[in-house]
Amino acid sequence: MTLRCSNSLVLAALALALPAAAHAQAYQCRVPQSVQVPKITPDGPPRKTAVTGYTLALSWSPEFCRTRADEPAHAMQCGGERGSFGLVVHGLWPEGAKGWPQWCGAKTPLSPAEVRGAMCLMPSERLVARQWAKHGSCMVPGPDSYLKVIRILHGGLRLPDYDRISREQGLTAGRIRAAFADANPEWPESAVGVELNARGWLEELRLCYSKRFRPAPCPAARRGAKDSAPAKIWRGL
Numbered sequence: 001m002t003l004r005c006s007n008s009l010v011l012a013a014l015a016l017a018l019p020a021a022a023h024a025q026a027y028q029c030r031v032p033q034s035v036q037v038p039k040i041t042p043d044g045p046p047r048k049t050a051v052t053g054y055t056l057a058l059s060w061s062p063e064f065c066r067t068r069a070d071e072p073a074h075a076m077q078c079g080g081e082r083g084s085f086g087l088v089v090h091g092l093w094p095e096g097a098k099g100w101p102q103w104c105g106a107k108t109p110l111s112p113a114e115v116r117g118a119m120c121l122m123p124s125e126r127l128v129a130r131q132w133a134k135h136g137s138c139m140v141p142g143p144d145s146y147l148k149v150i151r152i153l154h155g156g157l158r159l160p161d162y163d164r165i166s167r168e169q170g171l172t173a174g175r176i177r178a179a180f181a182d183a184n185p186e187w188p189e190s191a192v193g194v195e196l197n198a199r200g201w202l203e204e205l206r207l208c209y210s211k212r213f214r215p216a217p218c219p220a221a222r223r224g225a226k227d228s229a230p231a232k233i234w235r236g237l
Helices: 003-017 061-067 072-078 112-118 125-134 143-155 173-183
Strands: 051-060 087-096 192-196 202-210
Touching: 051 061, 051 143, 061 072, 061 202, 087 125, 087 143, 112 125, 112 143, 125 143, 173 192, 173 202
Parallel strands: none
Antiparallel strands: 051 087, 051 202, 192 202
């Protein structure tokens, strides 16, 4: 992909974000002064296919950290000493008509400064490195552009107070989906995927975009739970 294409992606994301006031979910975040760029090993074959859209995956951190608070690999996100996180970016994934592009061969290395600059949105060195290598390398020539698009998209979202919503009686996946759409009027509920784990707890929101970064109906694989599915949201208590 050329630099011109890279700039086009950034401009398209910026055009989407500008009309919305950026209200990020409140949390405290203190990034380590020294970070590393982990070596990432592909978990599948390279797949270079035409990009037809994108998914921005937002992970519900309290549920992720529920069983990982004492794991050194997740100390930034789950240890409690460097912040308290709500929805964090799992990744920005390019989508294809037949499967998704992956492991396209990152020719520009990720720098420690780029990892550090992303860790309040993606609070793990390995997460940043893996998402760039597996997904970002199929979108843009360098990690700076990939991370810039993520920041623009995230900054244009209004994130609901899911801590408060978790206390509602009769909570469903549809209510979780509707809360996001209510907070972001430009987003139809059909463009919001809700992933619940096998026990019915919220794991992730998956926001579906067109190739020009406009909200688009999620394909079946990204839609997640049905609106009627009973849901729970862990608050980290």
